[in-house]
Amino acid sequence: MGHRYFPHTEADIESMLQRCGVASVDELYADVPPGLVLNRDYELPRSMSEKEVRDYFHRLCAANRPLTCFAGAGFYNHYSPAVVSSVISRSEFLTAYTPYQPEISQGTLQYIFEYQSMMSALTGMAVSNASMYDGTTATAEAMLMAVAASRKRNRVLVSQTLNPYTRKVIDTYARYHGVTVDDIRQIDGMTDLVDLQSKLEQDDVAGVIVATPNFYGLLEDYSGVAEMCHAHKALFIVNCVPSALGVIRTPGEWGADIAVGDGQSLGMPLSYGGPYLGFICCTRALMRKLPGRIVGATEDAGGQRVFVITLQAREQHIRREKATSNICSNQGLMALYATVYLSVMGAAGLREVCEKSMDGARYLVAALEKTGRMKLKYPSAPYLNEFVMTCDFDVDDFVARCVAGGILPGVKIADGEILIAVTEMNHRSEMDALAGIVENM
């Protein structure tokens, strides 16, 4: 008997071999030199039944410790409505590939079009692509886009307030692509615009990358930054958290040329790091420089509105080595995730998520400060739902004690400093429990 995934009976194989004019399947491999043939089974377990696979995974799960989450640092524990997982498990969406045949792929093409529209509405930018892998690689691609658009510049400036995990990926792409990345200094958790101005003066900068909210959870004031960048022919790139864009000033309103970031905050499961969603949006002027796929509306022969992949001349399968990005697939199903999430939440839901998270954050900051052991590091700076606390105790020891109590208190970012995020998922009782642990430190 064959494996449950393979329909072939012995009789099928026999008759198919006959059609192929060979006596055995191995004859179909006669062109593989004998020295290359693996004449043994892989050193792997033999096939398992479904029940055995299930047991295997349950054993792995038992070795994990899910925790009440106050960690953020780019990955946020927001609520995921049941509708979302229901829709993304539809196998017509799940088991399709890239919509190469638009006549039988309108489902995929239409949700990408809706996704592009929603990302445009959120970021205040004219154009979005069909999605990227994640926020870190999308930001690196934005850097490459700026370098390509500038034609002969290969230096970018990155604020020190950008998420350091994103920065690492930017640095990797830059190193191999021959791009120079320089810091824009930070002062008190905010980008030093004087430093930015002086570094732009050399007129060799292709792009400037800043963040909102930044890594420390702070909202920076980017008034005039777009003008500064444009005066020196540099593109202004804003990395942002889309969940917050229901409330905060958008990259479009700051005058950004490119808005970029990770869509994980749109209710996507943390899932130990992925899959998430990278997004990249830009002005109409830059549309033809965007990496990845773009879906556009058109008509079919009968005059009906339909959707297709468009502007393909930008892409790797046409341009090959002249392409400025190698991205092929997008993060399709996660784009559907974001689309359904945003349909469910709407503008009012996004605002409420933000407000509840902010209310919780204010409550937690007050509770932690009340212990006398922790202080808000940037007390005069505006923040949403994430903030840095300084502690008069050892952070590693604190994290360990919290974990023992079933709480992930945040992410250590320096000795004596912890980055804490609150979302609508956190109840006051959990915050009281966290403050209780601090009191006993």
Place this chain on the structure above:
Amino acid sequence: MNREYYGKLIFELSRPGRRAYSLPANGCPEGATLLPEGLLRKSAPELPEVDEPTVVRHYNNMSTNNFGVDTGFYPLGSCTMKYNPKINEEMAVLPAMAGLHPLQPVSTVQGALEAYHTLQCYLAEIGGMAEFTLNPFAGAHGELTGLMVIRAWHDSRGDSKRTKVIVPDSAHGTNPASAAVAGLKVIEVKSMPDGTVDVEALSAVLDDSVAAVMMTNPNTMGIFESRVREIADMVHDAGALMYYDGANLNPMLGVARPGDMGFDVMHVNLHKTFSTPHGGGGPGAGPVGVRSGLEKFLPNPRVVKNADGSFGLSQSDGSLGSVSATLGNFAVQLRALSYILSLGCDGLAQAGRLATLNANYVKESLRDVYELPIDRVCKHEFVFDGLADKTSGVSTLNVAKRLLDHGYHAPTIYFPLLFHESLMIEPTETESRETLDEFIAVMRDIAREAAESPEVVKSAPHNTPVGLPDDTKAALSPKVTYFDLMQ
């Protein structure tokens, strides 16, 4: 598929005052927050206002205008559209995995790290490599990562003059594009008439400026490159490394390993060979394997097994850097692990061979009516150069569209670029003989129809939810958002 429900955008179903969300009370005082006006957006984002039943019906109806592997036969060449087992989906979203924050202390994610480490070891055994990283997010991302490994290795030896990559002209478009993004120049080498690498032409361009040769084996025509070991020796003698594009790994499962063929670095597409769903274009995963001696150049972080049997994260000094903040598309990795466990060594050995049998069966059944430019035993896929009888003027595009009318996804068309009318067919091992026989019959019908009433084929498709879209109009004045349509 559902012509009846084709139509509106979610934005067009919006009515002020409707909502589909509910959020919990958090017990904290409300409205404590006042932010400076200048930091707030001026007006609410224009998102739809809809109720929950409307959202569900809208997207479910939309899904019926889509075609997936679960809908029908999907012989899309080089994409390995095999069946995506259902158990994998359940194993990918178990709460004790899905709820983990990527920055949790390693002591609280031992099960997750074990899953990662086990999969990387399994892939290393399957690829004949020393170690894999699972961090890259997709095949193209894996290629980029692999080329960075190669550059990091050359750099570590102070060999900085190697700035070129040799790529056969039949390669996937991502190969040269990945090389360009990695800062390398591409030298394209012409193929032999039988589609294999021209070893002499390759040898002629191989010098000390070459960092690597990228190949896939079997190649894009589904032909096994029998001289691969000879090529590898030549490349290694010239001081360069061999890169294996794992897009076509499926037929080699249980038969031969890239490491044994002489490849130094490779990637696999978990969404092709290892059955994770393509999701309408992602998320996939593109793990990268390296032979012994190259491990330390892999991207950070790496998952390691400690002497006491526990798992940890390590940062290597020689590493190329980071290509992701996290350990990659973790839930995709869980699906692949579930697949490998389900198949086991015995099932994997069958998978490759049955994929090859299915492809040869279809090829032999259609070769009299479609032009077979390379008449050899193929592996997982093969390429026709359009209809055998070209007098009707019916093109590969017409044949592809006519297949849609019959309830099939089309094969890959106009790739590889070696032929004018490429029609690239990859059936995979999970299709039954009956499915293949029906497909063969339809392909033969289309060939007959092309001769007898070519206009019917040329004007296809006829019964899909929508007709042939006007691509020129789409590109001429691009409308890429709902707001563009409103103008």
